[in-house]
Amino acid sequence: MSRFNLALRLLWRDSRSGELTILVMALIIAVTSATAISLFADRLQRTMTTQTADFLAADLVITSPDVQPANWITKAQALQLHAAQTADFSSVLIENDEMLLASVKAVSNAYPLRGYLKITGGDYSEEHTVHQGPPAGQAWVEKRVLSALKLKLGDALTVGEKKLIASQILTYETDKQGDFYSFSPRVMINDADLPATGIIQPGSHVHYFFQYTGEASALQAFNQWLKPQLNPSQRMLDIHKDRPELGSALNRAERYLGLSSIIVILISGVAIAMATRRYTERHFNATAILRCLGLKQRDILWLYGCQFVVLGVLASSIGCGLGWFAQQALFHLLRGLLPQHVANPGLLAVFFGFIVGMAVLLAFALPPLLRLKQVSPLRVLRRELEPLPSSAWLVYGLALGIIAVLIERYTGDAKMTATLLGVGLLTLLVLGLLVYGLLRVTGKLLPHLNLTWRFGLQGILRNSGASVSQILAFSITLVAMVLSFTVRTDLIDNWQKQLPDNAPNHFALNIFPAQQATFKQDMQALDITHSQFYPVVKGRLVEINNTPVQQVVSKDSQGESATHRELSLTFTQQLPEDNKITQGTWWQTVQAGQVSVEQKLATSLKIKLHDQLTFTVGSQQIKAEVTSLRSLDWDTMRPNFYMVFSPGTLDAYPSTLITSFYLPEAHKNVLNTLVKKYPAITILEVDVIVKQFKTILLQLTQAINYLLYFSLLAGFTVLFAAVYATLDHRIQEGAILRTLGAKRSFLTKIHLLEFGLLGFIAGVLTVIMSEAIIYSLYTQVMHIAYSPNYYLWLVIPIVGSICVALAGYSGIRYIVNKSPVSVLREL
Numbered sequence: 001m002s003r004f005n006l007a008l009r010l011l012w013r014d015s016r017s018g019e020l021t022i023l024v025m026a027l028i029i030a031v032t033s034a035t036a037i038s039l040f041a042d043r044l045q046r047t048m049t050t051q052t053a054d055f056l057a058a059d060l061v062i063t064s065p066d067v068q069p070a071n072w073i074t075k076a077q078a079l080q081l082h083a084a085q086t087a088d089f090s091s092v093l094i095e096n097d098e099m100l101l102a103s104v105k106a107v108s109n110a111y112p113l114r115g116y117l118k119i120t121g122g123d124y125s126e127e128h129t130v131h132q133g134p135p136a137g138q139a140w141v142e143k144r145v146l147s148a149l150k151l152k153l154g155d156a157l158t159v160g161e162k163k164l165i166a167s168q169i170l171t172y173e174t175d176k177q178g179d180f181y182s183f184s185p186r187v188m189i190n191d192a193d194l195p196a197t198g199i200i201q202p203g204s205h206v207h208y209f210f211q212y213t214g215e216a217s218a219l220q221a222f223n224q225w226l227k228p229q230l231n232p233s234q235r236m237l238d239i240h241k242d243r244p245e246l247g248s249a250l251n252r253a254e255r256y257l258g259l260s261s262i263i264v265i266l267i268s269g270v271a272i273a274m275a276t277r278r279y280t281e282r283h284f285n286a287t288a289i290l291r292c293l294g295l296k297q298r299d300i301l302w303l304y305g306c307q308f309v310v311l312g313v314l315a316s317s318i319g320c321g322l323g324w325f326a327q328q329a330l331f332h333l334l335r336g337l338l339p340q341h342v343a344n345p346g347l348l349a350v351f352f353g354f355i356v357g358m359a360v361l362l363a364f365a366l367p368p369l370l371r372l373k374q375v376s377p378l379r380v381l382r383r384e385l386e387p388l389p390s391s392a393w394l395v396y397g398l399a400l401g402i403i404a405v406l407i408e409r410y411t412g413d414a415k416m417t418a419t420l421l422g423v424g425l426l427t428l429l430v431l432g433l434l435v436y437g438l439l440r441v442t443g444k445l446l447p448h449l450n451l452t453w454r455f456g457l458q459g460i461l462r463n464s465g466a467s468v469s470q471i472l473a474f475s476i477t478l479v480a481m482v483l484s485f486t487v488r489t490d491l492i493d494n495w496q497k498q499l500p501d502n503a504p505n506h507f508a509l510n511i512f513p514a515q516q517a518t519f520k521q522d523m524q525a526l527d528i529t530h531s532q533f534y535p536v537v538k539g540r541l542v543e544i545n546n547t548p549v550q551q552v553v554s555k556d557s558q559g560e561s562a563t564h565r566e567l568s569l570t571f572t573q574q575l576p577e578d579n580k581i582t583q584g585t586w587w588q589t590v591q592a593g594q595v596s597v598e599q600k601l602a603t604s605l606k607i608k609l610h611d612q613l614t615f616t617v618g619s620q621q622i623k624a625e626v627t628s629l630r631s632l633d634w635d636t637m638r639p640n641f642y643m644v645f646s647p648g649t650l651d652a653y654p655s656t657l658i659t660s661f662y663l664p665e666a667h668k669n670v671l672n673t674l675v676k677k678y679p680a681i682t683i684l685e686v687d688v689i690v691k692q693f694k695t696i697l698l699q700l701t702q703a704i705n706y707l708l709y710f711s712l713l714a715g716f717t718v719l720f721a722a723v724y725a726t727l728d729h730r731i732q733e734g735a736i737l738r739t740l741g742a743k744r745s746f747l748t749k750i751h752l753l754e755f756g757l758l759g760f761i762a763g764v765l766t767v768i769m770s771e772a773i774i775y776s777l778y779t780q781v782m783h784i785a786y787s788p789n790y791y792l793w794l795v796i797p798i799v800g801s802i803c804v805a806l807a808g809y810s811g812i813r814y815i816v817n818k819s820p821v822s823v824l825r826e827l
Contacts, residue, residue, distance in 0.1 A: 003299065007306040014279075014307075023275035023365075024315050030268030030360050031319025035353025036326035039345050043327070046343035057112035057175035058084065058211030060219050061237040062226070068210050072226065079222050081214035084110035086175075087191065089206040091160060091199055095149040100675070101682060102145060104159060104199070105173075106191040107133035113213040115174030122153040127171060136192040139164040143171075144185045144685075148672045157187070160197030164189060175209075185685070209237075262407050265360060267480050269399065270473050273364040280368045284387070287372050288379035297373040304369055308361060316357030320350050356406065363402035400425075423776045427769045428472060435761060436468050452746070456753030467758070474762035475769060478800055482770040486789065504531055504638055504660035506671070507684040511657035515678060522677070523661065526670055530661035531638050532577065537569045537655045541643075542621075543614035544607060553605055568658075569615070571645040575630075578638065584609045584628030592648035595624035599631045601642050615643075617653050624649060752805050759804030763797030770796075 014020050068085060076083050087106040092099060111133050119140060120127045134140045139157050146152060146166065157166045170188055189197075200206055212222065227236070287300055295303070324345065331342060374387030400421065407417040443461045460467045508530075511519055516533060523530055544552050575586050582599050597607055607613070611626045624645060632640050639658050663670065671683050734747050771788060778786040 003303060004306060007303050008310065010303070011307040011310060020279065020311065023272060023279055024311065026268055026271035026275050027312065027315040027357060027361060028319045028322065030265060030272065031316045031353055031357035032322040032326060033268060034265055034356040034360075035320045035323025035350060038349045038353050038356070039323060039327040040331070042346050042349040043331070043343045046346075056211070056237055057086075057114050058213050059114065060212045060223060062210045062230070062234060063237060064208050064210065064234040065206065066233075067208060072210065075225060076212055076222060079214065079218040081212045081218055081222060082110065082113055084108045084113050084211045085191070086111055086209045086211070087194060087200070087206055088209070089199065089204065091187075091197075093145070093149060093157065093159065093187070095151055095155075095157065098149045099679065100145065100148045100185065102185050102187045105186060105188045106194040107188060108191050109133070111211070112174050113211050116172075117170065117174065118172035119168040120171055121168070134167065134188055134190050136190045137164060138167040138190070140168045140170040140188045141166050142186045142685075143169050144668055144671060145187060147669055148185070148675065159187065159189060159193075160199040162193055162196040162198075164193060262403065265356065265406060266403060267477050269360050269364040269403070270476055272360060273368065273399070274473060276365040276368045280372055283372060284375050284379060287375040288377055291375060291377040292380055300375070301370070301373045304372055308365055308369065312358050312361040316354045316361075319357055320353050323353050324350065359402050359406075363399045367399075419773075419776045423773050427772045428476075431475070431765045431768060432468055432472055435471055435765065438761075439467060452749050452753065455746075455750040456757065460754055460757060471758055471762045471765065474759060474800065474804060475765040478762060478766035478796065479769045479773070482766060482792065482796065483773065486770065486774060486792075502529065502662045504662050505686055506663050507639070507658065507660050507686065508674075509536075509656070509658050509682040509684065511659070511678075511681055513655070513657065515681070516657055519678065519681070522674065526667075526673075528661050528663060528670070530659050532572075533657045533659045534570045534572065534576075534639050534641070535650070535655040536658050537571075537617060537650045537653045538566045539569045539615040539617040539622075539643075539653075540566050541605075541613060542616050543612075544605060545612050546614070549605065567642055569617075569643050569645060569650060570639075570641045571647050571650050573647050576639075576641070576644065578633040578640075579630045579644075582629050582631050584626070586628055587646045590647050592646060592651075593624050594627045594646035594649065596628040596630050596644045597626055598640075598642045599629045602626075602629050617650070620653075622649065748809075751808055755808030756801045756805040759801035760797050762804065763800030766800060767792045767796050 011020075073083065085108050089104055091102060091104050093102050109132065112131065116129050116131050117133065117140075118127050118129055139159065141157065145157075146169070149157070151157065151166055153166055153169065155166055156163045158164075170186055173186060173188070194200065212219065214222075223236070230236070283304075290300060290303075327345070371387045376387070404417055404421055407421070408414065439461055442457060445457075449457065508519070511533070513535075520530075520533075541549055543549060573590065575581070581596075584596075586596070587594050595613060597613075602608075607626055607629075609626055609629070613624050613626060615622050615624070627646075630644070638660050671685075674681070675683060737747060738744075770792070775786050
């Protein structure tokens with residue numbers, strides 16, 4: 001008989017005896033979870049990438065103040081890319097003695113390449129989704145354009161020198177983008193009518209957007225060919241940079257999906273390690289016999305290693321299949337929230353789930369298996385001879401290495417990887433030593449306790465090392481589950497706080513200081529809630545420590561974009577809402593010549609505390625010292641500024657004011673009243689952006705909720721694996737106590753007490769570890785406000801005690817009911 005055939009026969013024998021049940025279940029759950037989450041996250045992220053591309057109306061967009069060069073068109077055609085273009089500019093429309101500053105958008109026939117438009121007729125009874133802009137000779141307008149200019153559908157609308165028919169009301173525009181200073185009421189026309197308007201002249205302020213879609217390889221080739229040709233006034237748009245209020249939310253969601261994946265794998269790995277440990281201990285005697293029959297150490301390792309490879313392939317294959325159906329079920333449950341077209345499952349994600357299964361099996365099962373080759377043949381005669389445990393560096397290093405690789409793979413964030421592993425390991429080590437010391441102290445109390453408590457505690461104290469390992473295993477499982485629920489809850493709460501139902505959805509710009517008081521009164525009279533008024537001065541950053549900024553900034557960075565345009569500068573005594581000081585201090589006294597810089601821009605421009613910045617405002621220069629760096633919350637729809645000056649610094653320069661406010665859809669006509677009374681003020685409507693943002697958050701929130709069930713399933717597997725890991729010892733101990741006269745009820749009490757205490761201690765450790773990890777994650781990685789959760793201190797120890805006790809009870813029922821005679825005969 002060959003060694004491989006022997007391995008298969010032994011594997012078949014163990015499978016029939018139920019020896020590998022827990023191990024197989026743990027591995028299948030690990031692979032199912034990994035595959036399902038890998039597929040789900042992959043499809044969700046590709047779907048969201050496609051959906052967020054809808055916000056740009058294309059896969060690749062270049063903005064430029066000039067028309068598209070001919071060689072760009074030729075290259076795009078050669079790569080078989082689909083192309084479209086739009087031109088955005090502001091124009092004053094005059095009809096029926098009414099005047100309105102509108103944002104005109106001229107679109108080509110292929111627009112939009114991604115996403116869609118929504119239009120409706122004059123009765124607003126039915127909304128139509130279309131995938132092409134207005135035909136030549138027509139204009140689609142937002143509802144407020146009609147009311148402001150006293151028009152109705154079918155009337156003529158003069159744009160520049162061209163009369164167009166206002167044929168449809170535009171209710172949704174997939175790529176209403178740019179900065180907030182371009183959100184005037186929209187008028188969309190066909191670009192074939194643009195020359196006849198006569199508006200675009202040399203020197204006109206217009207933004208062209210050149211849009212492309214096609215195969216990913218063709219887009220990448222076009223990107224690489226085009227990027228070196230872009231001048232400082234041209235740049236590629238990106239959902240994460242050009243729509244930071246959306247990009248930051250997506251980044252957080254992607255990180256959480258990765259974190260959820262690691263949590264499930266970690267919990268399942270703990271279950272595999274505990275199940276494998278019991279498997280190897282039960283095979284010490286059989287291995288000793290094989291050694292007596294002539295098998296060498298390498299033969300023993302090959303024999304059992306071959307079994308686990310076969311077992312891993314089968315279980316991983318089953319897990320991949322179950323994972324496929326699980327993610328299909330998730331998408332079916334979320335079909336009402338996800339986009340209509342969801343990306344197809346990727347085979348690479350399935351293959352990755354298979355690889356994860358084999359890697360987890362290797363990392364967590366190999367160290368216990370290595371003990372089998374150390375079994376001495378003398379164990380046939382002396383059952384007390386046990387092989388030496390594997391090296392601690394191997395046991396923990398291999399598992400940590402695999403987990404670190406998976407964290408980096410899922411999150412792509414080295415800082416998050418270091419934070420999770422570093423804080424987790426340090427906390428685990430400290431608490432492990434504390435638990436060991438606590439058990440030693442508790443042992444001195446045994447003589448003063450009654451018989452039930454004495455036997456219950458002796459079960460823990462008899463092998464304090466194993467008890468500490470069990471407690472830490474329970475703690476790791478509970479920590480992973482707590483992290484899943486807590487991070488998910490705080491993440492969603494954080495999003496909801498940033499965008500409540502009355503989040504600002506309009507901006508008012510160009511408010512003159514003399515109009516501020518009356519404008520406030522009018523908004524209060526109309527019951528409109530507004531944010532703080534900020535003065536705005538247009539200026540350009542030109543020098544950092546007397547060095548021209550162009551010599552400091554790196555190409556294609558956020559800093560380069562900021563230095564090639566005028567910035568909106570402001571000054572205030574109080575720290576703006578949703579801003580946090582990350583370095584330095586906010587000014588305590590009014591002193592001119594100080595500036596606070598947004599942190600990411602400061603990093604891009606290499607700006608540090610006490611640097612001297614030089615700005616030009618008009619024809620004059622001002623200097624300011626950097627006294628603090630700030631982090632901004634781009635998720636909110638409130639005015640945000642890269643540069644905030646101390647009061648008195650910009651007093652000599654003319655300024656206007658900006659504020660944001662919330663206005664329900666039903667009260668849109670109020671805007672016409674404000675515009676008529678304050679014709680110089682520009683009202684920008686960003687309610688469409690808020691609605692799109694909330695839709696994405698709702699979809700991601702529901703997806704995250706369903707992912708938590710995998711963590712729960714894996715967590716229960718660990719509990720049962722822990723119970724069965726010590727089942728053999730408990731069976732022998734129970735038989736001896738039954739022989740000495742102990743009743744079944746007594747055995748049940750001491751086992752429930754033992755498991756309950758293990759769960760309670762693990763629950764206390766869970767709270768400590770989870771709070772430490774959450775604090776590090778929130779403050780250093782996810783940038784979410786941290787506050788201690790005192791509710792966990794009450795709930796988790798009790799829940800841990802109940803869950804572990806119930807899991808233990810499921811195992812001890814077999815112990816207390818087994819005949820002592822049959823057990824003693826097997827010894």
